Amino acid sequence: MSTPHAVSPEKRLFLKERELNALLEITQAINLDPTEDSLYKIFQFTLLGQLNIRRLVLYVKEENNWHCVVSFGAGLPDFRRIPLPEVVEQSCTGSPCAVASLKLSREWEKLEMVIPVVTNGEVLAYVLIGNVHEDYVNEEATKFLETLSNILIGAIENRRLARQRVEAAAIRKEIEIAQEVQTMLFPRNLPNDSHVAVHASYVPHTAIGGDYYDVVPIDAQRFLFCVADVSGKGVPASLLMSNFQAGLRTLLRQQAELGTVVSELNNLIYRNAVSEKFITAFFGVYNRATRELEYVNAGHNSAILLSDDNEHQLLSEGTTMLGIFEELPFLHTHRVQVPLRSLLLTYTDGLTEVFDEAEGEFGEEGVLAFLRQNKYLPLPVLHRELLNAIKEFNTKGASFSDDITILSCRFK
Structure with a gap:
């Protein structure tokens, strides 16, 4: 200057x-x-x-x-x-x-x-x-x-x-609506009669999780139960889960067979998913009269069926995860006889992917060991104690890295 x-x-x-x-x-x-x-x-x-x-x-x-x-x-x-x-x-x-x-x-x-x-x-x-x-x-x-x-x-x-x-307020409103939607997705009443008792627990990792469970009566003897996990979190995951539930219940009202239900849900998710989202799920249909369980595992954690004498089966067969392929490359429904006084546990991977200080994983073996020692606990107590067990195992305590959903069936 x-x-x-x-x-x-x-x-x-x-x-x-x-x-x-x-x-x-x-x-x-x-x-x-x-x-x-x-x-x-x-x-x-x-x-x-x-x-x-x-x-x-x-x-x-x-x-x-x-x-x-x-x-x-x-x-x-x-x-x-x-x-x-x-x-x-x-x-x-x-x-x-x-x-x-x-x-x-x-x-x-x-x-x-x-x-x-x-x-x-x-x-x-x-x-x-x-x-x-x-x-x-x-x-x-x-x-x-x-x-x-x-x-x-x-x-x-x-x-x-x-x-x-303004953006923060809009996001808060979106989260509030998505939370309401997610709450409405979960069933209000679970079976508890002379044949079977069902209990479910859900621990979200974030305000809006990506887990889902459902129990739907089919007729006087049969009901379907399902545990699912959508990739990703937040509002998009919640919306995809609402589509998933709507499709599932519509198909059941049409008396569709389990294989058809899974195939049609795959098609629905493939058409509606964004950002390469997919869903893993376990579907089971239990018949009280025949004690037969028909199931399809769609790329999900294996459900654990534990008998009265501590013998177990891992229910892992079925198909791949849903929403990746326009048509599933393979699909098999499986049937197992359910022994008296047995326990079935289905869950999402947030339950097993917990690590101790030595980087050891709680894993499927940890869940199975816990069930063998505690299988006769009332289901609400069993869920609470299982969550406490992984909290003690986890280096981060009660801070988990993913949503946790547990759905268990006690067959009487």
């Missing part, structure tokens, strides 16, 4: 009028509520037209990163492609700095002054100016530039905060 010189009263009045016009332009633009990009352009043309500032570069801090949003002036490179030098952050933290004093590279030599825009002790933006008219080079003028820049950046920051509040 050139050396300051004495300014006549007439010239001083003229400069103040220009400053007032610049201030009016900026405040009117803010009140018109344009986009952030439009505000930056108005700021650029206001400094050019009213204050005769010929070169302007503006860096703004967004999410702890510096972005150049204005790069204007003859002979300047496109600073949108050039990172803000660290020396600017280190040296210009409260008051304007001369560019020459910072010893920057040649691409910065046509700029003369760096003006930090500070709010609550934090620099939110840097205004770099060059080729300034000699009438507008004194300290008072620089102060006005600081004020004008503060008004602009403050308005944009307020808009950003307001937008974040």
